[in-house]
Amino acid sequence: MGGYGDVKLLNDDGTRLDGRAIDEMRPLTAEVGILPAADGSAIVTHGLNVAIAAVYGPVEAHPRKIQRQDRAVVDVRYNMAPFSTSDRIRPGYNRRSREISKVTAEALESVVLVERFPRAKISVEIEILAAEAGTRCAGITAASLALADAGIPMRDLMVGIASGKVNDIVVLDLDKAEDNYGQADLPVGILPTTGEIAFLQMDGDLSPEEYNTCMEYNFKAAKEIHQIMIDALKAKYNGGA
Amino acid sequence: MNGAAEGAEQRLVTPGEVIGTSLDKRAGIGTLSQGERMIATRLGWVRENNDTISVDPINSRYTPRSGDLVIGVIEAVRNNLWFADVLGPFNGLLPMSLAPWKVEFGAARQFMDVGDVILARVQEVDESHSVVLTMKGVGLRKLKQGIMSSIPMNLVSKFKGENDSNLRTLSLASDCRIIIGENGRIWVDGDATGITMVRKVIELVKSEGHKNTFQQSLSEMIGNTPGGD
Amino acid sequence: MVELVPSLLRQELASLAEADQRIDGRSRWQSRDVTLEVDCLYNGDGSAKVVWGDTIVYAGVKFEVRTPWPDKPNEGSLMCGAELRPIAGRKYEPGPPSPESIELGRVVDRGIRESGCIDLEALCIIPGEKVYGVMIDIHILSDCGNIFDASALAAIAALRTTIVPASNFDIGDDHPLQVSKAPIMCSFTRVGGRYVLDANEEEELGGDERIHITLGDDGHLHSLQKGLKGVFTPAEFTEILDVAQQRCKELRDMVSAKEAN
Numbered sequence: 001m002g003g004y005g006d007v008k009l010l011n012d013d014g015t016r017l018d019g020r021a022i023d024e025m026r027p028l029t030a031e032v033g034i035l036p037a038a039d040g041s042a043i044v045t046h047g048l049n050v051a052i053a054a055v056y057g058p059v060e061a062h063p064r065k066i067q068r069q070d071r072a073v074v075d076v077r078y079n080m081a082p083f084s085t086s087d088r089i090r091p092g093y094n095r096r097s098r099e100i101s102k103v104t105a106e107a108l109e110s111v112v113l114v115e116r117f118p119r120a121k122i123s124v125e126i127e128i129l130a131a132e133a134g135t136r137c138a139g140i141t142a143a144s145l146a147l148a149d150a151g152i153p154m155r156d157l158m159v160g161i162a163s164g165k166v167n168d169i170v171v172l173d174l175d176k177a178e179d180n181y182g183q184a185d186l187p188v189g190i191l192p193t194t195g196e197i198a199f200l201q202m203d204g205d206l207s208p209e210e211y212n213t214c215m216e217y218n219f220k221a222a223k224e225i226h227q228i229m230i231d232a233l234k235a236k237y238n239g240g241a
Numbered sequence: 242m243n244g245a246a247e248g249a250e251q252r253l254v255t256p257g258e259v260i261g262t263s264l265d266k267r268a269g270i271g272t273l274s275q276g277e278r279m280i281a282t283r284l285g286w287v288r289e290n291n292d293t294i295s296v297d298p299i300n301s302r303y304t305p306r307s308g309d310l311v312i313g314v315i316e317a318v319r320n321n322l323w324f325a326d327v328l329g330p331f332n333g334l335l336p337m338s339l340a341p342w343k344v345e346f347g348a349a350r351q352f353m354d355v356g357d358v359i360l361a362r363v364q365e366v367d368e369s370h371s372v373v374l375t376m377k378g379v380g381l382r383k384l385k386q387g388i389m390s391s392i393p394m395n396l397v398s399k400f401k402g403e404n405d406s407n408l409r410t411l412s413l414a415s416d417c418r419i420i421i422g423e424n425g426r427i428w429v430d431g432d433a434t435g436i437t438m439v440r441k442v443i444e445l446v447k448s449e450g451h452k453n454t455f456q457q458s459l460s461e462m463i464g465n466t467p468g469g470d
Numbered sequence: 471m472v473e474l475v476p477s478l479l480r481q482e483l484a485s486l487a488e489a490d491q492r493i494d495g496r497s498r499w500q501s502r503d504v505t506l507e508v509d510c511l512y513n514g515d516g517s518a519k520v521v522w523g524d525t526i527v528y529a530g531v532k533f534e535v536r537t538p539w540p541d542k543p544n545e546g547s548l549m550c551g552a553e554l555r556p557i558a559g560r561k562y563e564p565g566p567p568s569p570e571s572i573e574l575g576r577v578v579d580r581g582i583r584e585s586g587c588i589d590l591e592a593l594c595i596i597p598g599e600k601v602y603g604v605m606i607d608i609h610i611l612s613d614c615g616n617i618f619d620a621s622a623l624a625a626i627a628a629l630r631t632t633i634v635p636a637s638n639f640d641i642g643d644d645h646p647l648q649v650s651k652a653p654i655m656c657s658f659t660r661v662g663g664r665y666v667l668d669a670n671e672e673e674e675l676g677g678d679e680r681i682h683i684t685l686g687d688d689g690h691l692h693s694l695q696k697g698l699k700g701v702f703t704p705a706e707f708t709e710i711l712d713v714a715q716q717r718c719k720e721l722r723d724m725v726s727a728k729e730a731n
Contacts, residue, residue, distance in 0.1 A: 036524035037559045037612045037671075039302060048512045052611060054557045058302060058330040069369065077556060077564055082607035083514045083530025086638075091553055091567075091607070113273070113282060118370055120330040125557035127611065129528060130512040148256050151300035151395075153282035155273055156257030193257035193280070230255050233284050237299050237451055238253055314476045326474060356477045388482045428478075433489060440493075 007181040009166040016178070022171045025161075025221045026134075030141070030232035032149040038125075040150025042232070044142040047175055048132035050084075053142035055150040057122035072117035076105035078126040078139050085131045100136050101126075107189045107199035108143060113153040122152060133179035137162050140189045140199060141225060148233055156194055157229055159222040162187035163214035170210050172217035186214045192226035195219070251288070254281040254296060261294045269295025299451055301395040303424040305329045305372045309363040312389065312426035313374065315355055320347045325359060328394070328424040331372055339364060339375040341382060358384040360420060360428070387418070387430030390443050394425035396450040407459060414463050415439050473561050479676035480662075487662025493672050499713045501668040502616075504721070506623065508631040508728045516632025516647065518728075520624040523670055524614035529624035530607050531632045531647075535639045538594070538601040546593025546601035550579035552608035552621055559613045573697065578608065578622045578655070580693040581684030582629070585653035592648055595641055602634070604647070615670035618682050619721075622655035627725045653692050654721045655684045656714035660700055665710050667717065683711060685718040 010016060020026070026047035035041035038054035045051075061067035066075070078101045082088050108124065124146065126139040140160030147154060164174040166182040174185060184206045189199025206214065254260055258281045263274040271283040272294055281287070285298040305311070305327060313325035313333055321344075323335040337344040342352055353359070360382055364375040376382065392400060401408045401421060412419050415438040417431030429439045442462060449455045486493060496502070502523035511517035516531035538545060552575035556562045582588070593602040606628065608621045632647040659669035661677040669677055679700030684693040691711075696702070 035526065035557070035612045037614055038557070040300065050512070052557070054611075056556070056560055059560075060331050079555060081528070081530065081553075081609045082551075082605070083511055083517065083528075083532050083609075086513050088532035088534065088605055088607075091551065117330060120370075123556060125555065127555070127557055127609070129609070132512070148284045149300060151283055151285075151298045151302065153271070153273075154256040155275070155280065155282060157255065191257070193259070194275075230258075233255050234253050237284070314474055316474050356475050358476050358478050384478065386481070387478060389476055389478045433485075433491070437495070440495075 009178055009181060010169060016166075016171065016175075018175060022169055023217050023220070025173045025224060026175065028141075028225055028228055030145055030228055031235075032145050032232050033236055038146070038150070040146045040148070040152070042142045042145035042149060044138045044145070046134055046138045046141070047173075048130055049135055049138045050128070050130040051135060051138035051142040052127045052129060053139065053146040054125045055122065055143075055146045055152065056125075057150070057152070058117040058120035059123070061119055061121035066121070067119050070118055071114040072112070072120040072122055074105045074109045074112055074114065074122050074124060076101045076108065076124045076126065076143065078104055078128075078136065080128040080131060080135065084128045084135075100139070103199060103201065104136065104140060104143065104189075107140065107158065108147070110198040111144075111154050111156055111158055111191060112147060113155060116153060122147075133174050133176045134162055134187070136160065136201075137187050137189075141229065145229055145232060156191040157226060158189045158198060159192055159225045159229070160187065160189050160199065161218050161221045161225060163217040165204065165206060165210060165214075170213040170217065172221055184210070184214075186211070186218070188215075188218050190219065190222040192222050251286040253285070254287055255284050256280075256282055260287050260296070261289070267293045269293040271296025271298050298395060300393065302330070303328045303394040305333065305363045305366055305424070307363055307365050309423040310420075311361055311363060311374070311424045312384070312420070312422040312428055313359050313361055315353050315357045315359065318350045318354060320349060323349060323353055325361070325374060327361075327363075327372065327374070327422075328391070328426065329372060331370060333361070333363070333372040333374040335359075335361065335374040335376065339373070339377055341376045353383060358389055358428070360384055360422075384428055387428055388436055388440075389426060389428055390440065391426045392443060392446045392450065394423065396446055397421055397423060397425055399450055399455060400446050402456070402459075407463070411439065411442060411463050473675060475676055479672065483662035483673065483676045485662070487664050492661070492666060494670055498664070499667045499717075501717065502670065504620075504623070504724070506627055506724050506728055508627050514628070515635050516628040516630075518624040518627035518631070520620045520627070522616060522620040522623075523668075524612060525617055525620045526610075526612040527617060527620040527624045528609045528611065529621065529628040530609070531628050532605045532607070533635055533638075534603045534605065535595065535600055535641070536603055537599065542590075543598040544594045545590040547590065547603045548579075548583055548588050548593075548606075549603065550582060550606040550608070550625060551575040552578065552610065554610050554613070554617075557612075558610040558617075562613070573695075574618060574621060575608065577618065577682055577693065577695045578625050579606075580695075581622055581653045581655050582606075582625060585651050585684070585686045585692040587649050587651035587653060587686075588629070589648060589650070604632075613671075615672075615674050616657055616668050618657045618680075619655050619668065622653075622684065623721055623725070626652050626654065627728060630725055630729050651687045652722045652725050653684050653686050654718040654725075655682055656717045656721075657682045658710045658713075660702070665702075665706060667710075667713060681707070681710060683714045685714060687722065689715050
């Protein structure tokens with residue numbers, strides 16, 4: 001976060017620069033089964049973000065050193081395409097992507113029934129085609145849908161969403177300007193049926209009360225996104241048995 | 242694994258969705274008991290009988306079980322055993338003691354090499370999910386001619402039909418021998434016209450197998466009378 | 471990424487070839503259905519998405535402004551690369567760029583570069599000081615056969631609909647990139663003993679070597695590549711070049727249709 005507290009990100013009437021209310025989400029769409037080669041796949045658009053996820057597995061865990069005798073490992077690769085951001089990203093090793101991959105994998109391992117597949121690996125490939133703040137959350141949502149599409153057993157879906165603070169006001173779902181010039185960012189991965197949190201990061205400056213408001217907004221949005229996810233999964237197959 | 246009972250509206254559920262209580266029902270496949278609640282763990286159709294709730298998944302990767310008939314492709318050869326890809330998470334091991342021939346140590350490659358296609362059965366799956374295959378059994382053999390294709394394994398029952406009726410009709414109509422492994426691989430042997438017909442049916446299964454209009458479309462394509470028994 | 475080739479597949483492809491048939495019912499020089507979309511990536515200065523059968527490829531064009539290379543003070547640059555990441559298929563493993571992805575990027579690059587469709591001197595902003603670097607990135611989302619033609623089509627379609635973001639660099643107004651031609655690639659694979667156009671996934675798995683031909687608007691050859699193990703005769707090449715002339719025209723028309731909008 002830049003801590004540029006003096007960049008004006010809220011209009012005088014309390015709405016945000018793009019017209020949204022402080023607790024309003026950007027539009028989100030989802031579709032599953034879009035990649036023919038993968039075991040499961042999904043595309044999520046959230047604002048101008050476009051995240052595509054593919055799942056391959058369970059397969060034998062290679063290399064040997066990552067294999068676990070008692071359960072499957074979830075192996076995530078989160079990657080931003082070179083043309084996804086306004087400044088081109090050089091292809092290759094990227095520390096930010098590496099970190100997001102790790103934390104996303106650990107979140108998904110909390111919800112996938114990994115004990116069912118000892119010594120196996122479930123690969124999740126997340127590709128960001130367009131970025132506008134909130135890509136790791138869109139990636140989590142897409143990954144969760146792709147896992148469900150692949151038939152990987154999970155105890156819940158996972159919803160990715162973030163809230164933050166701009167001009168000292170807590171807002172839901174930061175867009176690019178708000179992420180660049182705002183004061184805090186709190187992305188989470190929520191399990192909507194149980195209300196548990198499997199993914200958590202935060203940077204910036206939040207009082208405990210502001211943190212609570214962020215979480216309130218996140219949970220409220222998670223309900224909305226969860227329904228969109230359910231509709232996307234069922235849309236493909238309703239009318240069959 | 243065969244879909245709805247006649248006329249019943251089946252409920253499509255998503256992972257995490259509550260589908261019943263675990264107080265009086267047992268958790269079948271695709272479900273998980275969470276305290277008093279029974280939740281779905283897969284995207285699929287709820288199936289309830291007297292004592293069990295389960296979910297027939299829309300999508301599934303093959304998980305080998307003892308006794309399964311499978312079509313495999315040899316992936317590696319050692320002195321005394323072969324590794325075969327059976328479309329499961331792990332390769333199947335075929336030891337020379339379970340091959341259909343008398344194989345001398347070191348001579349395995351003379352009988353079967355990488356790329357060969359086999360009809361085998363799963364002998365056992367141990368606790369670490371290692372899969373042992375056998376080719377000792379009626380009809381189990383190297384498949385030297387014909388063609389190989391595959392469908393998602395959860396559509397195998399639908400493809401075969403009630404009491405294998407679809408399979409029998411298709412075999413007659415195409416004048417082909419057809420074997421379907423539990424792992425979704427299909428072997429077809431016959432003349433070019435027959436094989437082309439079977440390939441068309443396989444395409445139909447892949448594109449419409451999940452729909453409830455599938456049996457109708459299939460029957461029209463192969464000339465069966467819809468409605469079965 | 472060594473793939474397992476079932477013996478029955480090669481047998482089947484051979485007998486189909488003898489009967490002048492293909493595994494998915496197409497004729498020898500028939501391509502799968504191709505759809506092309508342009509201007510589909512928010513942050514791309516140019517972009518295209520190609521769905522070729524079940525193969526899905528994106529291409530994005532991005533600009534940078536930099537100092538020119540010392541030996542070419544009046545020229546900007548053009549660079550084309552491809553990423554074949556594990557999302558594209560089960561056979562692709564994570565790790566550093568594979569020889570396959572490098573070959574793909576370079577073959578597409580040569581076809582575009584050697585056609586001369588981009589005037590590098592026109593990319594010069596201030597001689598000796600400032601030039602544009604044009605970067606095309608190809609991203610394969612699904613490899614179900616013939617990623618070469620799909621990638622080349624996406625790349626040229628993206629270029630032909632690119633807007634130079636001059637205003638981003640305070641150089642002037644945004645304007646369309648001058649692309650004087652539309653080089654098009656056409657690929658042939660030896661399947662069951664003979665060359666066919668546009669091999670699908672199974673044909674590539676059970677097939678042998680491939681030849682990629684890039685032709686310009688006037689039917690001139692701008693790049694050639696033969697990949698994988700195998701040999702061919704001059705007569706075989708003449709035959710496929712003939713087919714390429716016709717097919718490249720069709721694909722070029724597809725690009726023109728998108729530019730018109």
